[in-house]
Amino acid sequence: MKIALLGLPKSGKTTIFNALTRGNASTDKYAPPAHEANVGVVQVLDERITRLSELYKPKKTIYAHIEYRDYPGIFSSRAENPDNALFSDIKACEGFALVLRAFADEELDGLYGPADPLRQLGEFEDEMIISDLIVAEKRLEKIELGYKRGVKTPAIQFEEKVLRASCEHLQDNLPLRGLQLYPEEEKVLRGFRFFSQNPLLVLINVSEDEYTAHDDLKTQIAARGHTVEVIAGRFEEELSKLDEEEAAAFMEDMGIGESIRDRLTHLCYKMLGYLSFFTVGEDEVRAWTITRGDNAVTAAGKIHSDLARGFIRAECFKYDDLIAHGSEKALREKGLFRLEGKEYLVQDGDIISIRFNV
Ligand SMILES: Nc1nc2c(ncn2[C@@H]2O[C@H](COP(=O)(O)OP(=O)(O)OP(=O)(O)O)[C@@H](O)[C@H]2O)c(=O)[nH]1
Ligand SMILES: [Mg+2]
Structure with missing residues (x-):
């Protein structure tokens, strides 16, 4: 899973990136915007995988991971000419975390105006909407040009219709994620990877002494439909340099229950509607990520395209049942070992083995 850390200049993106990745990237207050992202990978330390690994003692244990990409602060009306190469890089990310x-x-x-998070959120959303509008209008111009040359198919006309509706919505200064679409329309738009279609995980970066003082702001941002979390960025960056025991003591003082890595992992999964299923065996215990509502064939395809192509059935049991009853044998005896077909909607914590034939 790729998550982009975005935000206005000097909002604390790199500070939070360092906290997440135990990194040491520069957070120089006066440095001009960088030209590329800082990239770091964080393991999703799902304790269920740890338990499964103890049970099956596999040769390999593979956790899921999140790749954080910390971009320079390019989304600002004040930003100099935005870097288009970075735009497409950002669009390849599955989720956006806005600092x-x-x-x-x-x-x-003095340089950027007082710290006013709601204004920054508004400015960021405006920039996303403008970028999307430019892309949509450019495509419409191309379509028009095609019509003049006699290129007019039902598919292109459908695309035009969807784009016109999108432009109207954007011109009202509304993000595309709020536009009601039929699945076929959704499919057309998905190809453009419009910025404002993405849900946002909003991270309110506060100083340590104001950590608990932002409940109102949190409520206001959540009311706009965003996932939201308060982070004491610089404090978290300092925590990431301590050993676990020391860090735990400081976290307790601040009333922080979980590491920033774990908190953001949960929030990203929640925002994107992701869930985890597992495969187990002597060779490998592994976590896989899919979207809520995905069926058994999609899950099979995550493991290998052959498994989706030749899918027969999914043998399936629940992690919680395995822990409660101790072994696969006990699950079979209790009737908790299921055979599921193609349409089965995979649940978080399912342990799956695909029967297939190609
Ligand atoms: N007091 C305080 N300062 C912070 C906090 N987070 C970041 N800073 C400071 O703000 C400045 C900018 O932080 P960065 O993390 O580099 O910000 P950025 O968003 O990555 O900046 P650009 O990538 O240049 O847009 C640095 O001097 C940080 O030390 C925080 O939570 N509290
Ligand atoms: Mg930075």
Whole structure:
């Protein structure tokens, strides 16, 4: 899973990136925008995989992972010419985490205006909407040109209709994620990977002494349909440099229950509607990520395209049942070992083995 860390200049993206990845990327206050993203990978330390690995003692244990991509602050009306190469890089990410600066800093306030998270959120959404509008209008111009040359198919006309509706919506300054679409329309738009179609995980970056002072803001941002979390960025960056025991003591003082890595993992899964299923065996215990509502064939395809192509059945049992009853044998005896067909909707915590024939 690729998550883009986005936000206005100097909102604390790299600070949070360092906290997440235990990295050491520069957070120089005066550095000009970088030209590429900092990239770091964080394991999803799902304790269910750890337990399964203890049970099956496989040769390999593979956790899921999240790749965080920390982009320079290019989404601002003040930003100099945005870098188009970065735009397509960002669009390849599955989820967007937007960092808002809520900590005061005399110099940053002077350069970028006071830390006003709601204004930043508005500005960011506006920039996304404008970028999308430019892309949609360019495509419409091309379609028009095609019509003049006699290129007019039902598919292109359908695309035009969907794009016109999208443009109207964007011109009202509304993000595309709020546009009601039929699945076929959705399919047309998906190809463009419009920015404003993505859900946002909003991270309110506060200073340590204001960690608990932002409940109202959190509620307001959540009311706009975003997933939201308050993060004391610089504090978390410092925590990431400590050993676990030391960090735990500081976290307790602050009332932080889980590491920033674990908190963001849960939030990203929630925002994207992702869930985990597992495969187990002597060779490998492994976590796989799919979207809620995906069926057994889609799950099979994650493992290997042959498994989806030649899918016969999914042998399936629940992680919780395995832990409760101790072994696959006990599950079979209790009738908790199921055979599921193509349409079965995979559940979080399913342990699956695909029967297939190609
Ligand atoms: N007080 C305080 N300062 C912070 C916090 N987070 C970041 N900073 C400071 O803000 C400045 C900018 O932080 P960065 O993490 O580099 O911000 P950025 O969003 O990556 O900046 P660009 O990539 O240049 O847009 C640095 O001087 C950080 O030390 C925070 O939570 N509290
Ligand atoms: Mg940065």
